[in-house]
Amino acid sequence: MRRQKYMTDAVPPEVRPKPAVPAKPPHVAPPPIPSHPAPTLSGASVRGSGGSTLLGYIGIDTIIEQMRKKTMKTGFDFNIMVVGQSGLGKSTLVNTLFKSQVSRKNSDWGREEKIPKTVEIKSVSHVIEEGGVKMKLTITDTPGFGDQINNDNCWEPISKFVNEQYEKYLKEEVNIARKKRIPDTRVHCCLYFIAPTGHSLRPLDIEFMKHLSRSVNLIPVIAKSDTLTPEEKSEFKQRVRKELEVCGIEVYPQKEFDDDIEDKSDNDKIREVMPFAVVGSDKEYQVNSKRVLGRKTAWGIVEVENLNHCEFSLLRDFIIRSHLQDLKEVTHNIHYETYRAKRLNDNGGLHPISTAADTQESNL
Amino acid sequence: MSTFYRGTIESILSSCITVWGGSCTDYNRKALQRIVNHSCERCKSSSSQFVQPPAIWEELLQEPQWPRYHSAPPDSKNENCGIRAEFIGQVSGFPGLACGGGVNESEDKTSSFVLHRLLSRGLSVVAMSQSGEKGKVRPAELMEEYSAAPPSQFTEAAGYVGFANLPNQVHRKSVKKGFEFTLMVVGESGLGKSTLINSLFLTDLYPERYIPGAAEKIERTVQIEASTVEIEERGVKLRLTVVDTPGYGDAINSQDCFKTIIQYIDNQFERYLHDESGLNRRHIVDNRVHCCFYFISPFGHGLKPLDVEFMKAIHSKVNIVPVIAKADTLTLKERDRLKRRILDEISEHGIRIYQLPDADSDEDEEFKEQTRVLKASIPFAVIGSNQLIEVKGKKIRGRLYPWGVVEVENPEHNDFLKLRTMLVTHMQDLQEVTQDLHYENFRSERLKRAGRAVEEEGMDKDQILLEKEAELRRMQQMIAQMQAQMKMKPGDD
Numbered sequence: 001m002r003r004q005k006y007m008t009d010a011v012p013p014e015v016r017p018k019p020a021v022p023a024k025p026p027h028v029a030p031p032p033i034p035s036h037p038a039p040t041l042s043g044a045s046v047r048g049s050g051g052s053t054l055l056g057y058i059g060i061d062t063i064i065e066q067m068r069k070k071t072m073k074t075g076f077d078f079n080i081m082v083v084g085q086s087g088l089g090k091s092t093l094v095n096t097l098f099k100s101q102v103s104r105k106n107s108d109w110g111r112e113e114k115i116p117k118t119v120e121i122k123s124v125s126h127v128i129e130e131g132g133v134k135m136k137l138t139i140t141d142t143p144g145f146g147d148q149i150n151n152d153n154c155w156e157p158i159s160k161f162v163n164e165q166y167e168k169y170l171k172e173e174v175n176i177a178r179k180k181r182i183p184d185t186r187v188h189c190c191l192y193f194i195a196p197t198g199h200s201l202r203p204l205d206i207e208f209m210k211h212l213s214r215s216v217n218l219i220p221v222i223a224k225s226d227t228l229t230p231e232e233k234s235e236f237k238q239r240v241r242k243e244l245e246v247c248g249i250e251v252y253p254q255k256e257f258d259d260d261i262e263d264k265s266d267n268d269k270i271r272e273v274m275p276f277a278v279v280g281s282d283k284e285y286q287v288n289s290k291r292v293l294g295r296k297t298a299w300g301i302v303e304v305e306n307l308n309h310c311e312f313s314l315l316r317d318f319i320i321r322s323h324l325q326d327l328k329e330v331t332h333n334i335h336y337e338t339y340r341a342k343r344l345n346d347n348g349g350l351h352p353i354s355t356a357a358d359t360q361e362s363n364l
Numbered sequence: 365m366s367t368f369y370r371g372t373i374e375s376i377l378s379s380c381i382t383v384w385g386g387s388c389t390d391y392n393r394k395a396l397q398r399i400v401n402h403s404c405e406r407c408k409s410s411s412s413q414f415v416q417p418p419a420i421w422e423e424l425l426q427e428p429q430w431p432r433y434h435s436a437p438p439d440s441k442n443e444n445c446g447i448r449a450e451f452i453g454q455v456s457g458f459p460g461l462a463c464g465g466g467v468n469e470s471e472d473k474t475s476s477f478v479l480h481r482l483l484s485r486g487l488s489v490v491a492m493s494q495s496g497e498k499g500k501v502r503p504a505e506l507m508e509e510y511s512a513a514p515p516s517q518f519t520e521a522a523g524y525v526g527f528a529n530l531p532n533q534v535h536r537k538s539v540k541k542g543f544e545f546t547l548m549v550v551g552e553s554g555l556g557k558s559t560l561i562n563s564l565f566l567t568d569l570y571p572e573r574y575i576p577g578a579a580e581k582i583e584r585t586v587q588i589e590a591s592t593v594e595i596e597e598r599g600v601k602l603r604l605t606v607v608d609t610p611g612y613g614d615a616i617n618s619q620d621c622f623k624t625i626i627q628y629i630d631n632q633f634e635r636y637l638h639d640e641s642g643l644n645r646r647h648i649v650d651n652r653v654h655c656c657f658y659f660i661s662p663f664g665h666g667l668k669p670l671d672v673e674f675m676k677a678i679h680s681k682v683n684i685v686p687v688i689a690k691a692d693t694l695t696l697k698e699r700d701r702l703k704r705r706i707l708d709e710i711s712e713h714g715i716r717i718y719q720l721p722d723a724d725s726d727e728d729e730e731f732k733e734q735t736r737v738l739k740a741s742i743p744f745a746v747i748g749s750n751q752l753i754e755v756k757g758k759k760i761r762g763r764l765y766p767w768g769v770v771e772v773e774n775p776e777h778n779d780f781l782k783l784r785t786m787l788v789t790h791m792q793d794l795q796e797v798t799q800d801l802h803y804e805n806f807r808s809e810r811l812k813r814a815g816r817a818v819e820e821e822g823m824d825k826d827q828i829l830l831e832k833e834a835e836l837r838r839m840q841q842m843i844a845q846m847q848a849q850m851k852m853k854p855g856d857d
Binding site: 085086087088089147148149150151152195196197198199202203204207223224226227229230295296297298299300301302303308309 | 552553554555614615616617618619661663664665668669670673690692693694695696763764765766767768769770771776777
């Protein structure tokens with residue numbers, strides 16, 4: 001499936017940050033003379049030959065700079081969902097990832113709260129800023145998942161939630177008078193927390209991943225991995241990878257969506273290390289005259305950002321520093337399109353299921 | 365002195381030396397220390413086939429705390445000395461005792477009485493005396509003399525009948541018969557149950573372990589696997605059965621997973637009841653579950669609903685000892701918080717876990733302190749491992765991480781030693797509670813139920829008659845109603 005790249009630009013007055021989806025940054029160094037003009041904004045790929053050669057410097061490559069400025073002004077949003085049994089360190093990990101107290105734990109939830117009887121979905125939003133770039137970060141938590149005695153279909157509320165977000169976006173898109181910038185609440189990334197038993201995946205894990213890997217970008221993570229020694233860690237990972245393969249579960253980055261060789265090799269490197277074995281912490285300790293985030297025990301200090309201890313830095317670089325944009329694109333171009341196609345096929349037409357709100361709007 | 369050497373080496377090999385110095389002088393003490401040191405060095409250098417906790421050796425090589433008892437007139441202190449020595453032996457967990465006592469004539473009666481008591485309990489006794497001084501009495505002769513001496517030797521003391529030796533005889537008989545103990549381990553898979561059992565009993569109970577993948581686990585139900593192993597230590601035989609429950613808590617819907625376990629426990633009780641009511645009661649095999657280690661996952665914030673339900677279902681059938689598994693996940697603060705949380709939830713739901721009996725008031729201060737410490741550490745946070753790791757030149761059992769080494773037998777790292785002490789010193793009590801409380805409950809329930817069943821049959825007949833009559837009356841009413849309706853209808857027409 002070819003990926004379409006396009007931009008949305010307008011800003012509705014109330015909602016400031018927008019999901020600008022600029023083109024993927026091209027893998028080239030800008031040469032002095034671009035050898036052929038970019039027909040679409042699919043990046044000035046100067047590698048290719050053909051087309052007319054320019055006789056001087058025009059300045060087409062400054063479009064990158066313009067896009068960058070625009071993104072900085074408008075900011076963008078990112079929605080992440082964390083799923084796993086209670087006590088696996090989900091909220092702590094999210095706090096560690098974004099180096100601020102962004103999770104549900106700190107807004108309205110105390111540590112002493114009881115396990116809810118059904119799976120609930122709770123979202124918390126924050127706007128964080130770094131280097132002039134603003135990001136509206138939404139974290140969706142799912143307390144009660146996998147905690148009951150009978151966990152049949154406990155993934156259904158989550159599946160429903162994901163589809164609801166797609167539905168919302170679809171409704172906005174199909175409207176006659178569209179908003180300039182559709183608020184994007186779709187889940188871009190779902191972190192699934194695996195308990196570090198050291199043996200293998202549990203039946204619940206497999207069922208959940210089977211049901212959700214087709215509708216959302218799923219990234220499995222081994223939680224509280226300071227339980228495992230390095231040998232146990234690699235054995236466990238191998239077993240998990242094999243089981244995922246056997247059950248046909250495609251986790252992000254999906255093999256089928258690799259664009260070109262470079263992508264494939266980058267992603268293959270990541271796939272060899274997945275699932276990431278992480279440790280989260282929001283406390284700092286002194287180690288060798290440095291302040292590091294870590295966990296202090298009677299036999300040593302586990303450093304969160306030390307690659308010998310755990311793979312947190314790899315996860316962070318992967319999600320935030322290199323694949324943040326890609327996560328959003330895959331959600332928009334692939335998962336959302338799949339949902340949309342299914343919905344339109346089911347209905348046999350363009351009109352979505354009308355609810356009260358819908359009929360009001362179309363009457364306007 | 366060959367007996368002495370032999371005794372010392374034997375004690376070292378069984379990894380225990382406790383010394384009771386009753387009225388021994390400094391000279392005796394230092395001599396004994398020297399001998400122990402030599403033996404330790406010899407044993408260490410000669411062979412490393414056995415896995416011994418070197419911690420005890422280190423203690424010995426330093427100055428051990430030798431309780432000193434000043435000389436006392438024979439009559440008053442006889443009992444106390446013997447009892448103290450025994451408790452030191454029991455409390456250290458291993459019934460091996462090296463006793464150094466200076467035997468001079470004035471203390472003759474005391475020391476000899478104590479020696480005799482210890483010998484009769486099957487404890488290995490090493491006696492040492494001030495060789496050369498007061499010349500005649502030498503250790504080898506002492507040992508022979510006192511092991512051969514019948515209890516009647518002591519009837520010389522005024523008013524002494526001798527039935528105080530009854531416990532010794534019982535003890536000797538039961539040691540010969542051997543003990544049986546059944547331990548059940550329950551917990552989700554991957555919590556380290558098998559590793560912990562192997563670490564506790566220093567065996568490998570599961571040589572060929574096959575860990576099923578997740579896809580296979582979907583189809584599996586809870587199974588019960590019992591493995592038996594015979595352990596012998598210092599003449600005491602223990603037949604240990606470990607009942608494992610693979611598949612517990614694995615399925616997506618764990619509603620039924622404890623039915624199998626409860627059925628198993630009830631079956632064991634049933635079998636014992638049947639044997640007990642049978643004709644030939646000589647060789648009743650006691651397979652009842654004496655203790656259940658329930659493994660709590662350290663990853664949660666306390667007890668899960670499954671934990672609560674399961675414990676509520678079996679707390680009236682078996683002694684539950686909650687254990688926090690894989691405790692190296694937790695920092696000290698997290699561990700304390702989790703323990704407190706678990707205890708709160710246990711009392712909140714009214715779950716009755718096994719309570720350690722309080723130390724009697726006439727026991728050693730040390731023992732009382734130990735019991736207090738044990739009671740305060742429930743639930744025990746343990747780590748299991750059978751891998752030997754080299755730390756500072758010593759080989760210890762532990763887990764090697766890039767940031768440090770967790771030692772299994774370090775009381776600061778985890779409660780493994782406390783769990784082992786509790787199990788070993790309270791094995792008898794666990795069996796007693798199973799017999800007196802849980803089994804009797806089961807028995808009375810069973811017999812009541814059997815009695816009620818017979819009554820109900822008689823009652824049923826009457827009830828059936830009544831019901832039939834009520835039905836007849838109802839039918840008659842309905843027919844009357846229908847007739848009335850029919851009469852009305854033609855009227856309407």
